[in-house]
Amino acid sequence: MGGASSTQRQMQELQDALKSKEAEVERLRVLTKALEESKSDGPSKEHHVSPAVRASVLMPMSVDAARSQRSQKHMDLSFQDAAPKLNDANAMKRRVEVSAEIIMTKKVAGYEKVIYPKSEASKELILKVIQQNILFNGLSLGEQTDCVDAFMCVEKDPGVEVITQGDQGDHFYVVQSGTLDILVSLKGNIPIKFGQMVPGMGFGELALLCNTPRAATIKSTTRCVLWALDRIVFRNICTYHESIRHEKAFQFLRGVSVFDKLSSAELTRVAAAMQWEEYNPDTVLLREGEVGDYFYLITSGEVCVSKRDPVTQEDEVLRYLIVGEHFGEMALFKDETRSATCTSTSAVQLLTLAREHFCALLGSLQELMERSEQPQSPSKKNSLALEGRHSIKYAVDVELNDLEIIQTLGSGAFGRVKLVQHRDSHETFALKCLVKSHIVANNLKEHVVNEKRVMMMLDHPFILKLHHTYxxxxxxxxxxxxxxxxxxxxxxxxxxKFDEVSARFYIASVVLAFEHMHGKSIAYRDLKPENLILDARGFLKVVDFGLAKVVHDRTWTLCGTPDYLAPEIILNRGHDKAVDYWALGILIYELIAGTVPFYAEDPMQVYSLVLTGNIKFPVYFGRTCVDLIQKLLTQNPVRRIGNLKHGVHDIINHRWFSGYDWEGLLKQKIVPPIVPQLKSNTDASYFERIGEETYEPEPCNWDPEF
Incomplete structure (x- = not known):
């Protein structure tokens, strides 16, 4: 009897479990259906909710998982039957760029640590959470410590919304005690519970990058104690520490005699290329007789240099090297066996540089040392600024009142682009109209003024020409x-998707446009198919310079489109024009595969994929195309093709472009893959029909130089 009773009890438990699973499946089915219905209504910047909100974005991968992925090869060379496909809801969705406000970040001078008191237990909790988050991955111990100190305590009563779906966010939170519900509203309906936050979890990390709308509401169910980190504070911490590292490396390099002939700009590039490495005491750093190809600079600790006596076979100490001294410099000249053994006598920190990377960056050190002195032009930066303001005049002399609006060609968050015609000459133009009050409200005044300045510097057949401003x-x-x-x-x-021949035509046009921009120290920072348009003959034009900027060293503002952001932007390490070459690699892949290599609906998942860097190539990708994409999607920007010794010409001379008629393209003698069929200079049939505005924005007293 007891056995039968036990069997019945087990059967009942299994049935109950089955019913519970069926109920869960039904609940997920309903939620999935509601989510798909919300997508089918069209894209919404403010209330787009990704399925990742239910779990992964709020519970990011562990550090161990991230490291495991990083330990794999940088590129997955296996070829798949097909690239990942975008679903129908995303197939025609235009991607919106993100941009953090321009912040005057405090660098080496004037940096002040932000410290909020907290217990050791709270510090340990916060440190554990941030070490599991992709945005904090790769931060030094000093950066992590500063971040932990900068979290401020926030207490919430039950029933309080900590963050609200659709609101702009500027804090990342760690839960110390209490519970909170994750609520998502689909199509404006009653919020649905997608999960729960408990102690030891973090949420809202996307706010540390930029002020994008929150994807979910987090509401306290009990009294909660939270720790919050502000975006500006986080970015200042990262900027300060990166600046310290860079300045320290630069100053050490200035004391190395073999680099005497390098200019400050070249030393800056070498400093950025060097790797920081740490070793424990009694570690053999290089051994006598080995073939060496690395140069070492000591930034902390001590190194013993010894040589084996050929008779006694005993190691004889030659000297001790301390902070600021270096060894292995002959490796930068040629392959040569090491003449001594170098061993750490204490914990040491080293800056290391491989000859391969040095030569790719600047060329042979022997050639650099033998070159004659080149006079530097200290006024180059100023001349560029003057060029942007004065040297290139407006292309046409047309008054705003003489333009007649034909129709709207496109619309965005800050205004519209309209097809207009000059009443007297009947010449047609595109008039980009930006609402001043919206620009001011979003702290983008400098972006807009900078857009004008940059466009005034540019004059190229594959870059949309600025004729006038009003x-x-x-x-x-x-x-x-x-x-x-x-x-x-x-x-x-x-x-x-495009075949490689067609893609090569458009990519070559972008490469020539980049050659022109980068020659004027302009980083474009928003490459994507949405910003590439065709003229009446089918030739490409790069448009929308709202995120472009003159960059002589590095800049720190996060901006761009998530699918196209380079690792150095995501990690807030400072960036320059090299981000455009990363984006070029993404563009080549997207044109040929029909989707981006790092695709996810949630931006944080995209960033995680970018930082792990694994790509699967469809079988129809040619080998030379794969090779170029790999060299463009190099994680370290100073080793990325396009950013090396020969600049953009390394791309022009790549095998994927072997035999390409660059001169014919530049002179527009090649027949484009797509030739538009237009009836007149007012035929806008290749653009979606957009209704005209039904309201007039409020006047604004912002008075820029336009």
């Missing part, structure tokens, strides 16, 4: 060259 009490205006062939994005989504 302003009134409500708008600032850009009068632009008109390109009626439509967006490359639209053609890509209709065709799903």
């Amino acid at each position: 302003k009134d009490s409500t708008y600032v205006y850009f009068l632009l060259e008109l390109a009626l062939g439509g967006e490359l994005f639209t053609f890509l989504r209709r065709r799903e």
Whole structure:
């Protein structure tokens, strides 16, 4: 009887468990259906909710998992039957760029630590949480300590919304005690519970990058104690420590005699290329008789240099090296066996540089040392600034009142682009109209003024020409060259993908545009198919310079489109024009595969994929194409093709472009893959029909130089 009773009890438990699972499956089915219905209504910047909100974005991968992924090869060379496909809801969605406010980050001078008192237990909890988060991955111990100190305590009563879906965020939170519900509203309906936050979890990390809308509401269910880190504080910490590292490396290099002939700009690049390494006491750093190809600089600790006596076979100490001294410099000249053994006598920190990387960056050290003195031009930076303001005049002399609006070509968060015609000459243009009050409200005044300055510096057949600018009490205006062939994005989504021949035509056009921009120290920072349009003949034009900037050293503002962001932008390490070459690699992949290599619906998942760097290539990718993409998607920007000794010419001379008619392209003698069929200079049939505004924005007293 007892056995039968036990069997019945087990059967009942299994049935109950089955019913519970069926109920859970049904609940997920309903949620999935609701989510898909919300997507089908069209993209929404403010209330887009990804499935990742339910779990992964709020519970990021562990440090061990991230390291495990990083330990794999940088690129997955296996070829798959097909690239990952975007679902129908995403197939025609235009991606919106993100941009953090321009912050005057405190670098080496003037940096003040932000410290909020907390117990050792709280510090340990916060440290454990941030070490499991992708945005803190790779931070030094000093950076992590400063971040932990900068978390401030926030207490919430039950029923309080800590963050609200759709609101702009500027804090990352760690839960010390209490519980909170994760609530997501689909299509504006009653919020649905997607999970729960408990002690030891963190949420809202995307706010540390930029002020994007929150994807979910987090509401306290009990009294909670939270720790919050502010975005500006986080970015200042990262900027300060990176600046310290860079300045320290630069100053050490200035004391190395073999680098005497290098200019300050070249030393800066070498400093950025060097790796920071740490070793325990009694570690053999290099051994006598080995072939060496690394140069070492001591930044802390002590190193013993010894040589084996050929008779006694005993190691004889020659000397001790201390902070600021170096060894292995002959490795930068040629392959040569080490003449001595170097061993750490204490914990040491070293800056290391491989000859391979040095030569790719600047060329042979022997050639650099033998070159004649080149006079430096201290006024180069100023001349560029003057060039942007004075040297290139407006292309046409047209008054705003003489323009007649034909129709709207596109719309965005801050204004619209309209097809306009000059009443007297009947010449047509594109008029970009930006709402001044929206620009001011989003702290983007400097972006807009900078856009004008940058465009005034540019004059290239594959870059949309700025003809004139205007302003009134409500708008600032850009009068632009008109390109009626439509967006490359639209053609890509209709065709799903391009063959390599067609993709090469468009990529070559971008490469030539980059050559022009980068020659003027301009980083574009927003490459994607949505910002590439075709003119009436089918030739490509790079458009939208809202995120472009003159960069002579490095800049720190996070901006761009998540799918195209380079690792150094995500990690807030400072960036320059090298980010454009990373984006070029993404663009090549997307044009040929029909989707980006690092795809996820949630931005944090995209960033995680970017930082792990594993790519699967479809079988139809040619080997030379794969090779170029690999060299463009190099994690370290100072080792990325396009950013090396020969600059963009390394890309032009790559095997993927072997035999390509660059001169014919530049002179527009090649027949484009797509030739638009236009009836007149006002034919906007390649653009979606957009209704006109039904309201007039409020006037604004912002008065820029337009």
